[in-house]
Amino acid sequence: xxxxxxxxxxxxxxxxxxxxxxxxxxxxxxxxxxxxxxxxxxxxxxxxxxxxxxxxxxxxxxxxxxxxxxxxxxxxxxxxxxxxxxxxxxxxxxxxxxxxxxxxxxxxxxxxxxxxxxxxxxxxxxxxxxxxxxxxxxxxxxxxxxxxxxxxxxxxxxxxxxxxxxxxxxxxxxxxxxxxxxxxxxxxxxxxxxxxxxxxxxxxxxxxxxxxxxxxxxxxxxxxxxxxxxxxxxxxxxxxxxxxxxxxxxxxxxxxxxxxxxxxxxxxxxxxxxxxxxxxxxxxxxxxxxxxxxxxxxxxxxxxxxxxxxxxxxxxxxxxxxxxxxx
Amino acid sequence: xxxxxxxxxxxxxxxxxxxxxxxxxxxxxxxxxxxxxxxxxxxxxxxxxxxxxxxxxxxxxxxxxxxxxxxxxxxxxxxxxxxxxxxxxxxxxxxxxxxxxxxxxxxxxxxxxxxxxxxxxxxxxxxxxxxxxxxxxxxxxxxxxxxxxxxxxxxxxxxxxxxxxxxxxxxxxxxxxxxxxxxxxxxxxxxxxxxxxxxxxxxxxxxxxxxxxxxxxxxxxxxxxxxxxxxxxxxxxxxxxxxxxxxxxxx
Amino acid sequence: xxxxxxxxxxxxxxxxxxxxxxxxxxxxxxxxxxxxxxxxxxxxxxxxxxxxxxxxxxxxxxxxxxxxxxxxxxxxxxxxxxxxxxxxxxxxxxxxxxxxxxxxxxxxxxxxxxxxxxxxxxxxxxxxxxxxxxxxxxxxxxxxxxxxxxxxxxxxxxxxxxxxxxxxxxxxxxxxxxxxxxxxxxxxxxxxxxxxxxxxxxxxxxxxxxxxxxxxxxxxxxxxxxxxxxxxxxxxxxxxxxxxxxxxxxxxxxxxxxxxxxxxxxxxxxxxxxxxxxxxxxxxxxxxxxxxxxxxxxxxxxxx
Numbered sequence: 001x002x003x004x005x006x007x008x009x010x011x012x013x014x015x016x017x018x019x020x021x022x023x024x025x026x027x028x029x030x031x032x033x034x035x036x037x038x039x040x041x042x043x044x045x046x047x048x049x050x051x052x053x054x055x056x057x058x059x060x061x062x063x064x065x066x067x068x069x070x071x072x073x074x075x076x077x078x079x080x081x082x083x084x085x086x087x088x089x090x091x092x093x094x095x096x097x098x099x100x101x102x103x104x105x106x107x108x109x110x111x112x113x114x115x116x117x118x119x120x121x122x123x124x125x126x127x128x129x130x131x132x133x134x135x136x137x138x139x140x141x142x143x144x145x146x147x148x149x150x151x152x153x154x155x156x157x158x159x160x161x162x163x164x165x166x167x168x169x170x171x172x173x174x175x176x177x178x179x180x181x182x183x184x185x186x187x188x189x190x191x192x193x194x195x196x197x198x199x200x201x202x203x204x205x206x207x208x209x210x211x212x213x214x215x216x217x218x219x220x221x222x223x224x225x226x227x228x229x230x231x232x233x234x235x236x237x238x239x240x241x242x243x244x245x246x247x248x249x250x251x252x253x254x255x256x257x258x259x260x261x262x263x264x265x266x267x268x269x270x271x272x273x274x275x276x277x278x279x280x281x282x283x284x285x286x287x288x289x290x291x292x293x294x295x296x297x298x299x300x301x302x303x304x305x306x307x308x309x310x311x312x313x314x315x316x317x318x319x320x321x322x323x324x325x326x327x
Numbered sequence: 328x329x330x331x332x333x334x335x336x337x338x339x340x341x342x343x344x345x346x347x348x349x350x351x352x353x354x355x356x357x358x359x360x361x362x363x364x365x366x367x368x369x370x371x372x373x374x375x376x377x378x379x380x381x382x383x384x385x386x387x388x389x390x391x392x393x394x395x396x397x398x399x400x401x402x403x404x405x406x407x408x409x410x411x412x413x414x415x416x417x418x419x420x421x422x423x424x425x426x427x428x429x430x431x432x433x434x435x436x437x438x439x440x441x442x443x444x445x446x447x448x449x450x451x452x453x454x455x456x457x458x459x460x461x462x463x464x465x466x467x468x469x470x471x472x473x474x475x476x477x478x479x480x481x482x483x484x485x486x487x488x489x490x491x492x493x494x495x496x497x498x499x500x501x502x503x504x505x506x507x508x509x510x511x512x513x514x515x516x517x518x519x520x521x522x523x524x525x526x527x528x529x530x531x532x533x534x535x536x537x538x539x540x541x542x543x544x545x546x547x548x549x550x551x552x553x554x555x556x557x558x559x560x561x562x563x564x565x566x567x568x569x570x571x572x573x574x575x576x577x578x
Numbered sequence: 579x580x581x582x583x584x585x586x587x588x589x590x591x592x593x594x595x596x597x598x599x600x601x602x603x604x605x606x607x608x609x610x611x612x613x614x615x616x617x618x619x620x621x622x623x624x625x626x627x628x629x630x631x632x633x634x635x636x637x638x639x640x641x642x643x644x645x646x647x648x649x650x651x652x653x654x655x656x657x658x659x660x661x662x663x664x665x666x667x668x669x670x671x672x673x674x675x676x677x678x679x680x681x682x683x684x685x686x687x688x689x690x691x692x693x694x695x696x697x698x699x700x701x702x703x704x705x706x707x708x709x710x711x712x713x714x715x716x717x718x719x720x721x722x723x724x725x726x727x728x729x730x731x732x733x734x735x736x737x738x739x740x741x742x743x744x745x746x747x748x749x750x751x752x753x754x755x756x757x758x759x760x761x762x763x764x765x766x767x768x769x770x771x772x773x774x775x776x777x778x779x780x781x782x783x784x785x786x787x788x789x790x791x792x793x794x795x796x797x798x799x800x801x802x803x804x805x806x807x808x809x810x811x812x813x814x815x816x817x818x819x820x821x822x823x824x825x826x827x828x829x830x831x832x833x834x835x836x837x838x839x840x841x842x843x844x845x846x847x848x849x850x851x852x853x854x855x856x857x858x859x860x861x862x863x864x865x866x867x868x869x870x871x872x873x874x875x876x877x878x879x880x881x882x
Contacts, residue, residue, distance in 0.1 A: 206417060
C-alpha cells in the first residue's frame with residue numbers, strides 16, 4: 001500500500017516536472033530528468049541480466065550505441081534521400097525508428113550473446129567487453145557515418161500529432177515509455193521466465209537437474225536486455241540529436257554498471273535511482289570542481305566496499321527505521 | 328518386470344586414472360537397486376555419468392529402452408531421469424515451497440513466457456503445496472533453504488526430486504550426515520517412493536541399504552565385482568574381501 | 579623485407595610490454611581471484627614518478643628506481659586499503675571498485691601534473707639507431723626494452739619454478755584452497771604477489787615513457803590489451819601471458835603497419851586508412867573472441 005502511494009506520488013512529481021522547472025527557470029533540470037529516465041532504462045536492462053540473471057556483461061553500452069546508430073543512420077538516409085544498402089529508405093518517424101532500434105539491438109545481442117555465453121566468469125566479462133570494443137572501432141572506422149565524430153541528427157524523430165522539438169513534449173514521450181518499460185520489466189521479473197532466470201543465477205547445476213538448459217534461457221535474457229538498452233540508446237540519440245562511437249566505449253559500459261550498483265543490484269527500481277544518483281552527482285560535482293571524477297571515484301568506492309545493496313537497500317533501511325519509529 | 332535403466336560397458340577415465348571400468352548394470356521398474364563400494368570406488372563418477380554431467384568415454388546408457396548416452400542433463404531429465412545431490416544443491420534464496428514449486432513449474436513447461444505471473448500458476452502451487460504438506464517439512468514450507476538444517480535440506484532434495492515425477496531416481500548418498508532418527512525417516516520416505524519411481528541408490532549406510540534394496544551391486548576400483556540379492560551380497564566372499572577388515576560395516 | 583623485420587621488432591617490443599603488465603595481472607587474478615582494472619594505473623604511476631625524477635635529476639637511470647618504488651608502494655597501498663576487501667566479493671564488485679580507483683588515480687595525476695603529455699629524454703647512449711642487420715637500422719632503446727622484458731621473463735621463470743615462493747604461486751594459481759589448507763600465510767603471499775605485479779607494471783610504464791607520451795589515460799589504453807593477453811593466455815598462467823603477449827604485440831603492430839596499405843590497393847586512400855585503423859584496432863579483440871570460442875578458458879589455462 002505504502003509503495004503504491006509512493007509510486008503514485010513519484011509519478012505526479014514526474015508529470016508536474018516540466019511545469020516546475022519552467023516556473024523555476026531551470027530548463028537544464030528538465031534535460032537532466034530526461035537523461036535520468038533514459039539511462040535508467042539502459043541500466044535497468046543491464047540489471048536484468050546482471051542482477052536477476054547473474055551475467056556480468058561489461059559491454060552493454062554496445063547495444064545502447066547500436067540503438068542510437070539505428071536512429072542516426074536512418075536520419076542520415078532520410079536527409080540525403082539515398083536508401084540504405086540501396087533498398088531501405090531512411091526515416092524520421094519515431095514509430096518506425098524505435099521498434100527498429102530495439103530489433104537491431106536484439107539481433108546484435110543474439111549474435112554476441114550466443115558466442116559469449118559459451119564462456120563464463122571472467123572470460124564472459126572480457127568477451128562481452130571485447131565485442132563492444134569491436135563495435136566501437138567498427139563505427140570509428142565508418143567514415144560514411146561520421147567516423148569518430150559520429151552522426152549529427154538534424155531533428156528529433158517525429159511522432160504524429162506531437163511537436164517533438166518541444167523539450168517538455170519530448171520529456172513526456174520519454175516518461176511514458178519509461179513507465180511502460182518499468183511495468184513491463186516488473187512483469188518480466190515476476191513471470192515464469194523471470195523466476196527461472198533467477199533460479200539459474202542462484203544455482204545453475206540445480207536448474208539443470210530440474211531440466212532447464214541454462215544456455216537458451218540466458219541467451220533469451222541477454223537478448224531482452226540488449227533490446228532494452230537499444231531502446232534507451234535510440235531515445236538518447238533523439239534527445240542529443242547525435243550518435244557517436246563514444247556511446248559504446250567501454251567506459252560507458254562501466255558507467256551503466258556503476259548506475260546499477262549505485263542503485264542496488266537485482267532490485268527493480270534501483271537502476272533508476274542509480275542513474276539519477278550518478279547523473280546528478282556528475283552534473284553537480286562537475287559544477288563544483290573540475291576534479292569531480294576523483295570525488296565520483298571515492299563515492300563509488302565507498303558504495304561498493306561499504307554498502308551492500310546500494311541506494312535501494314539504504315532507502316529500505318531508512319523506511320524500515322521510519323516505520324519502526326512511527327509505531 | 329521390465330528394465331528401465333540399462334548400462335553397458337560404461338568407461339570414464341581422468342588422465343590415466345580409470346574411474347569407471349566397463350560398468351554394466353540395470354534397474355528394473357519398481358525396484359531399488361543399491362550401489363555400494365568403498366570410498367573412491369567410482370560411485371559418484373558413475374552417478375554423474377548417468378545424469379549427464381560427465382560424458383562417458385565408452386559404453387551406452389539406456390533409459391526406458393532409449394539411448395541417452397549422448398544427451399545433456401536437461402534432455403535426460405525431460406525423459407524422466409531425476410537425481411539428488413550428495414552435497415545438497417538447492418535454490419538457497421527461495422523457501423521450501425518455492426523450491427518444490429520451481430521443480431513443478433519446470434516440469435510443466437511454458438517457461439519462456441515473459442508476461443505471465445509465476446505466482447499465479449495455480450496448478451503449480453497447488454501441487455507444490457500438496458507435496459510439501461505430505462512430507463516431513465510440512466510446517467517448514469515458508470522457511471528459506473539457507474535457514475534449514477542439514478537433515479531438512481537432505482529431505483528437501485528428495486522432495487524436489489519427487490516433484491519432478493521421474494521414472495528413475497538417482498540417489499547420491501541420501502543418508503550422508505543424517506542422525507539416526509533422520510535416517511529412519513529418510514528410509515521411510517524412500518520406501519514410500521518405491522511405488523512411483525525406480526531407484527539407483529548410492530549409499531554408505533549399510534543398514535539403509537539392507538532395509539531398502541531389492542538388489543545390490545558392489546563397485547570396487549571402478550569395476551562391478553558382484554551383483555545380486557541382499558543375501559547373495561551379504562555372503563559373497565569377494566565382497567567381504569573388498570571390505571577387508573570392515574566386516575562390521577557390512578552387517 | 580627490412581620493413582617487415584622492423585615491424586616485427588616493434589611488435590616484439592610492444593609484446594614484452596604487454597607481458598610485463600599481463601604477468602602481474604594474471605597472477606593477481608589466478609591467485610587472489612581479483613579482477614584488477616587499476617593495474618593500468620600502476621603503470622601510469624610508474625611512468626609519471628620515473629619521468630618526474632628523471633627530469634629533476636637529469637638522469638634517466640635515477641628515474642628507474644623511482645618508478646619501481648612508486649608503483650610498488652602504490653600497489654601495496656591499494657592492496658591493503660581496497661583489494662584486500664575484494665577477495666571474497668563477486669566479480670562485479672571487483673570491477674567497479676577498481677574502476678573507481680582508475681577514476682581517482684587519473685584525477686590525482688591531473689591535479690599533480692596537469693593534462694598535457696610529459697616527454698622523457700633518452701639517455702644519450704641510446705639515441706639514434708644502430709644497424710643490427712645489413713640495411714636494418716633500429717633504435718637501441720627499443721632493443722633495451724626487448725632485452726629487459728626477456729630478462730624479466732627468464733627471472734620470473736626461475737622465480738616460479740625454482741623457489742618456494744614460486745611453488746606457492748604455482749599451487750595458488752591452480753588450487754587456492756589447497757594453499758590455504760597448507761597453513762601458508764596467504765595474506766603475505768597475496769601482498770608479495772600484488773607488490774611484484776605492481777613493480778612490473780611500474781617498470782613497463784617507465785620504459786614506455788620515451789616511446790609513448792606519458793599522459794593521463796595511458797593506463798587504460800594498454801589495460802584492455804593486457805586483459806586480452808591474460809584471457810587469451812589463460813588466467814593464472816605466466817607462460818600463457820608470455821606467449822599471448824608476444825603474439826598479440828606482433829599481430830597488433832603488423833596489422834596497424836600494413837593493413838591500411840593493403841586496403842589502399844582496393845579502395846580510396848582516406849577510406850582505406852580509416853577502415854584499416856578500425857580493423858586493426860579490432861584485431862586483438864577478434865582474436866580473443868576466436869580463442870575463447872575454441873578454448874573457453876584460454877590457451878594455457880591452469881588446471882585444464
